[in-house]
Amino acid sequence: MKLSIKSIQRQFFETCQNKFLKTTFWTLLTQVLFMAMQFVYFIIIAKALTAQDYGLFIGIASLASLLISFASWGSGDVLVKYVSRKRELFPEYWGNALLTTSVVSTIVITLCLIIAKQFLPSSTSTLSICLILFADIFCLSLFNVAGAALTAVDKLYKVAGSDIIYICNKLVAAGLFFLGGWGSDFITWAWLYSASITCTAIISNLVVAQSMGMPKFRPRLILKHFKEGFHFSLSYSSDKINNDIDKTMLASSAPLAAGVYAAGSRFLFVAFTPLKVLFQNAYMRFFKHGETGIKGSFGLAKRLLPVVLVYGCLTTAGFVFGAPLLPSLLGESYADTVTVLHWLAPYVLIVGLQSIAADSLTGAGFQSWRSAMNVGAALLNVGLNFWLIPRYSWMGAVWATLASDGLKLIVLWFAVFSLLFKTSNKSATV
Numbered sequence: 230m231k232l233s234i235k236s237i238q239r240q241f242f243e244t245c246q247n248k249f250l251k252t253t254f255w256t257l258l259t260q261v262l263f264m265a266m267q268f269v270y271f272i273i274i275a276k277a278l279t280a281q282d283y284g285l286f287i288g289i290a291s292l293a294s295l296l297i298s299f300a301s302w303g304s305g306d307v308l309v310k311y312v313s314r315k316r317e318l319f320p321e322y323w324g325n326a327l328l329t330t331s332v333v334s335t336i337v338i339t340l341c342l343i344i345a346k347q348f349l350p351s352s353t354s355t356l357s358i359c360l361i362l363f364a365d366i367f368c369l370s371l372f373n374v375a376g377a378a379l380t381a382v383d384k385l386y387k388v389a390g391s392d393i394i395y396i397c398n399k400l401v402a403a404g405l406f407f408l409g410g411w412g413s414d415f416i417t418w419a420w421l422y423s424a425s426i427t428c429t430a431i432i433s434n435l436v437v438a439q440s441m442g443m444p445k446f447r448p449r450l451i452l453k454h455f456k457e458g459f460h461f462s463l464s465y466s467s468d469k470i471n472n473d474i475d476k477t478m479l480a481s482s483a484p485l486a487a488g489v490y491a492a493g494s495r496f497l498f499v500a501f502t503p504l505k506v507l508f509q510n511a512y513m514r515f516f517k518h519g520e521t522g523i524k525g526s527f528g529l530a531k532r533l534l535p536v537v538l539v540y541g542c543l544t545t546a547g548f549v550f551g552a553p554l555l556p557s558l559l560g561e562s563y564a565d566t567v568t569v570l571h572w573l574a575p576y577v578l579i580v581g582l583q584s585i586a587a588d589s590l591t592g593a594g595f596q597s598w599r600s601a602m603n604v605g606a607a608l609l610n611v612g613l614n615f616w617l618i619p620r621y622s623w624m625g626a627v628w629a630t631l632a633s634d635g636l637k638l639i640v641l642w643f644a645v646f647s648l649l650f651k652t653s654n655k656s657a658t659v
Contacts, residue, residue: 257506259389264499266396273403274418282415286422288349289358292341293365298469300334300370301326303461305377306596307454312381313516319382323437324444326374329451329458334367341366357419364426372426375433380513382441388509391433398425460600467603471610471633475618475626490623493569496555497576500544504537504581508588519592523648526592530585530645537585541578548574565623572627579634586641590648598644606637 278286304326312319338359345358372395379388402425406418438444475490511533519526552570556563590599610633617625 257503259393260502260506263392263396264502266393266400270396270400270403273400273407277403277407278415278418282418285349285353285415286361286418289345289361290365292345293362293369295466295469296337296341297366297370298465299462300337300366301330301374301458301462302333302455303458304329304454305374306461307458308374308377309381309513310516312378313383313513314520316382319378319441320443320445321447321450322381323374323378323441324446325450325454326377327371327434327444328446328448330367330370330374332451334370338362338366354416354419357416360419360423364423368423368426368430371430372433375430375437378437378441380509383513384440385510387436387440391429391436394432395426395429398429401425457596460596464596464600464603467600467607471603471607474607474611475614475629489563489565490569490626493566493573496548496570497573500547501577501580504540504577504584507533507536508584512588515588515592517592519589519594522652523589523593523595523645524652526589527645527649529592530589533585537581538578541575541581544577545574569623569627572624573630576630576634579638583634583638583641586638586645589645590641593648595644595648599641602637602640602644605640606633609633609636 274286308322308326312322341362342355342358345353345362346355349358372391376388376391379385379391399422402421406421409417511529514529515526518529548570552567552574555566555570587599587602590596610629613629613632614626617629619625621628
């Protein structure tokens with residue numbers, strides 16, 4: 230009995246000393262803090278800007294978010310992939326990421342500016358649009374590259390710290406605007422917002438330079454990894470469409486239904502945060518394990534699978550039994566959100582299992598397969614939403630989400646097991 234207790238104590242101590250678990254726990258805490266600060270930031274800006282100016286700001290930022298996936302052309306993920314396997318490649322792959330982002334983001338900003346001028350009110354200042362696009366595309370992409378650089382060398386605690394610096398700078402900008410007596414001067418807010426994100430990008434990349442040294446620029450790497458970077462960008466972009474197109478379509482046809490559905494989606498997003506942190510911290514390790522092929526990356530996936538299954542089942546039960554409490558929290562106008570969450574209760578489990586299979590493919594060098602499946606799911610989701618939302622409102626969006634994500638889950642795991650079967654057959658033949 231004593232040996233059993235000592236064994237449990239030793240195992241608990243070893244678990245607490247595990248670097249991956251400690252980093253995951255620290256990142257999760259910073260994410261909770263980040264979301265709390267993000268909420269405060271939202272309240273300040275909503276009070277400081279008029280409803281019209283706030284809508285204008287969100288419109289420009291949303292346009293940027295649709296195309297930011299292409300601003301770095303996947304160079305951050307290319308950096309993580311190759312540096313996680315061979316750290317001495319860091320200076321040139323970081324330099325490649327900075328160079329690629331600088332070139333491509335300039336093109337993306339120009340494209341977004343042309344689109345914005347067509348759809349935004351003619352009275353909107355071109356300078357204010359440029360400032361926000363510069364912040365949300367160029368500077369934010371450089372910030373993401375710094376995060377990828379730190380992830381590649383397994384300094385994830387610094388990534389978490391950079392996130393806090395990011396939201397702190399935004400809070401400072403919002404506080405200055407709110408307290409500075411500028412009223413609702415939109416151009417002033419654009420300057421402050423742009424300055425805050427610019428400072429964040431500079432600080433985060435200085436942290437990388439201080440930790441790992443200066444970058445080396447090798448323009449040839451842009452062409453060498455052009456196709457691979459495109460697959461990463463396409464995958465993120467299609468995921469963005471798959472996640473947000475239903476809310477956009479509902480908002481254009483039925484604002485009340487959009488509010489009900491978006492409220493439910495927000496709870497799902499918050500519930501997925503622990504798994505999101507887990508996969509962010511494991512991302513670099515999938516590349517390291519995947520250097521030997523799908524068997525290696527799937528070996529890591531099998532270790533994460535029990536965590537995802539247990540957490541996914543717990544959140545499913547939580548939404549089933551906890552959803553009826555929402556009207557008392559949000560108000561009776563959100564009564565239908567209960568039904569939304571009952572239908573989408575297994576969503577966290579579905580997306581968690583998707584992520585394991587998808588990262589197994591990416592880590593083993595099959596990013597193009599993952600991109601193709603993401604694009605297919607996004608196209609299916611868009612098609613189903615066009616068909617179902619006019620007929621069934623938010624319920625149509627729910628069915629479209631379950632159908633597209635359910636099929637994506639099946640196809641991803643089918644691809645993983647097909648590759649494993651093929652590898653096993655080759656080994657047996659040899």
